[in-house]
Amino acid sequence: MGLDDRDALQTLRAAVDADMVGRLYTRWFATDMSARDLFPPDLAHQRDNFAHALTWLLSELIAQHADEPVAFLAQLGRDHRKYGVTAAHYQSLATALLGTLRAELPGSWDARVAEAAADVVQLLTGVMGGAAEAEPGLPYHDGTVVDHIRVTRDVSMIRLQLDHPLDYHPGQYLTVQVPQWPRRWRYLSPSIPADPGGAIEFHVRSVSGGMVSTAIVGETRPGDRWRLSNPHGALHVDRDDGDVLMVAGSTGLAPLRALIMDLCRYGVNPRVHLFFGGRFPCDLYDLRTLWEIASTNPWLSVTPVSEFATDPPWAADYPDVQPPRGLHVRQNGLLPAVVTRYGGWGDRQILVCGGPGMVTATTTALIAKGAPPERIQHDPLH
C-alpha cells in the first residue's frame, strides 16, 4: 500500500502543522547539530514554509498525483545545495521526521500508517538528496559588490561582479544572501540579462520594517561579498504571441527591464507598453534608461505613473528622476486604476511585477476588465 494508501496518508496529513514541524526541528537538531547551522536563528518562517510544503505534498499524494511533487522536491533539493545541505543531513532528517510522525500519532500508528510514513519520508529525502547529488552545476555563485547607487530615498541599484558568470533567462529571479544577514536568503530579480562577463545588477527597495532590504539599501559597500542561488521563475515574453503589457511597481521594474533589454537584441518585436509606477514622481528611478531604450526602439512605449502628483521636500536630496521629454505624460493614480483606464488589455500578453498587494490588485482589476487570467504572468507572491 504505502503511497497508495489514501487513508494512511490522510492520517499523516492531519498530524502536520507548524507546531509539529517545530518539534521535528528540535528532534533533528538534537541528533544532528550541524543541521542547526543551515538555518537562520529565527525559525518561524521556516516552520510555516515546511509545514505548508509537507501538507501540499501529502495532499498531492492523496490525490494520487506523483509528477508535480517529484518535480517540486527535485527542484527543492537542487536549490538546497546553496545552504550546504549534504547527503548526511537528508539521512538525519529522514530519521527525525519518521520519529516525529510516530510520536505525533500515538493512537493511530499501525502497520499501514508506518508503511505510508516510511514511503513519504523516503520520497521526500530520496528525491531531494538524489536531485542534489545529480546536479552538476555550482550550488551557489559568489560575487563582489562593485557599485551601490542610491537612486531614491529607499531604492538602491547594486552592481556585482560574480566570480563565475551566471546563466539565467531574463525575467527570472534568484535568492541572495548578504553579509549583513547570514542565512537570511531573500528573492531578488536581476535587472539586466545574463552577462557572459559575470556582471549582474539588482534594484532593491527598502521595505519599512524589513530586515534584509533595509540592510542592503542602508549598509551595502563595494567589496561586500554576496552569495546567489541558481535562478528560478518563468516570467517571459513570447515574441510570437502578440503585443505585450507590462506593469511594474517600484523595483518590480527589474525583471521587466531585463526582458526589455533582451528584446533590444531583435530588430522586430511585438509592441510593448510598460506602465512604471511609484508613490511619488521621484520614486520613478529608472526613467532615463527606459527613455533611452524607447528612443531607439519604436516597439517600446513607457507610461510613468505616480500615486501623488508632486514630490515631497526630501526628494531634493536624491538624483533628479524627472522623465526626459519624449516619454508618455506621467499619469497620476494607483497602477490598477490607471492601467485599466485604457481597457482590459485582453489581446495582450500581460506581465505584472511588484509587491504582493500591487500584483494582486492589478491582476484583479485587469481580469474584471476582461483580461484572460491565463494571459497574465507574475512571480510567486511569497
Ligand SMILES: Cc1cc2nc3c(=O)[nH]c(=O)nc-3n(C[C@H](O)[C@H](O)[C@H](O)COP(=O)(O)OP(=O)(O)OC[C@H]3O[C@@H](n4cnc5c(N)ncnc54)[C@H](O)[C@@H]3O)c2cc1C
Ligand atoms: C520572486 C520575487 C522576486 C523579488 N524581487 C525583488 C527585487 O528585485 N527587488 C526588491 O527590492 N524586492 C524583491 N522581492 C522582495 C524581497 O524578496 C523581500 O521580500 C523584500 O526585500 C523584503 O525583505 P526584508 O527582509 O526586508 O523584509 P522581511 O523582514 O522579510 O519582512 C518585513 C515585512 O515586510 C513585508 N514585506 C515583505 N516584502 C514586501 C514587499 N515586496 N512589499 C511590501 N512589504 C513587504 C513583510 O510582509 C513583513 O511584514 C522579490 C520577492 C519575490 C517573491
